[in-house]
Amino acid sequence: xxxxxxxxxxxxxxxxxxxxxxxxxxxxxxxxxxxxxxxxxxxxxxxxxxxxxxxxxxxxxxxxxxxxxxxxxxxxxxxxxxxxxxxxxxxxxxxxxxxxxxxxxxxxxxxxxxxxxxxxxxxxxxxxxxxxxxxxxxxxxxxxxxxx
Numbered sequence: 340x341x342x343x344x345x346x347x348x349x350x351x352x353x354x355x356x357x358x359x360x361x362x363x364x365x366x367x368x369x370x371x372x373x374x375x376x377x378x379x380x381x382x383x384x385x386x387x388x389x390x391x392x393x394x395x396x397x398x399x400x401x402x403x404x405x406x407x408x409x410x411x412x413x414x415x416x417x418x419x420x421x422x423x424x425x426x427x428x429x430x431x432x433x434x435x436x437x438x439x440x441x442x443x444x445x446x447x448x449x450x451x452x453x454x455x456x457x458x459x460x461x462x463x464x465x466x467x468x469x470x471x472x473x474x475x476x477x478x479x480x481x482x483x484x485x486x487x
Contacts, residue, residue, distance in 0.1 A: 350409040353460035357411045361457050373480045375456040380443060380475040381465065384416050385458045391420045400427035409460055416442035416465035432464065441468035443475065452477060 365372045375381045391397040402424040403412055413428035414421060417437050440447050442465045451466040454477060465477075472478040 346409065350460065353409040353411050354457075357457045357460045357462050360411060360462050361455055364455065370454065373454050373456055373477065375458070375480075378476050378480055381456055381463070381477070384419070384465070385456070385461070385463055388414050388420065388422070388461065388463070389458070392422065396420065397422050400424055400431075402427060412461045414461055414463045416463070422461070438466070440466070441471050442466050443471040444468060 361372055373381075375385070388397065398421045399412075400423045403410070403422050411425065412422045413425065413432075414423070415428075415432055415437075417434075417440065418431065421431070423431055436447075439449055439451060441451065446468050448468050450469055452469070452472040453464070453466045455462055455464040457463070467475060467477055469478070
């Protein structure tokens with residue numbers, strides 16, 4: 340049996356690691372780390388994923404499903420209810436059609452605003468067309484202050 344303190348420590352480490360993943364990716368892509376608070380569409384997507392996970396309805400890669408320790412998980416708006424480890428996400432997220440499809444309205448365009456946010460140990464990725472980025476507030480969302 341895992342001791343609750345160990346689990347809490349592992350969860351805290353997974354949350355820190357997820358935040359580090361987001362910060363590193365943003366730095367590499369010269370994009371801001373968004374503050375998702377006040378962005379109802381993003382918050383709703385994350386809440387649905389959280390609820391699916393907590394009720395046992397999330398579809399997890401085999402690696403996430405077998406782990407007994409908290410770990411960083413990856414999710415994408417265009418694959419609702421799915422959670423992946425890093426290697427499986429790298430494969431699952433390779434989809435040229437989805438790279439040019441808005442995750443909200445499903446329009447195809449080459450002008451997609453991509454982003455990712457953390458909620459707990461989950462890195463949640465999304466892509467929005469310009470009208471949806473404007474309507475959801477993502478286009479004008481404040482950047483988070485980087486943690487040092």
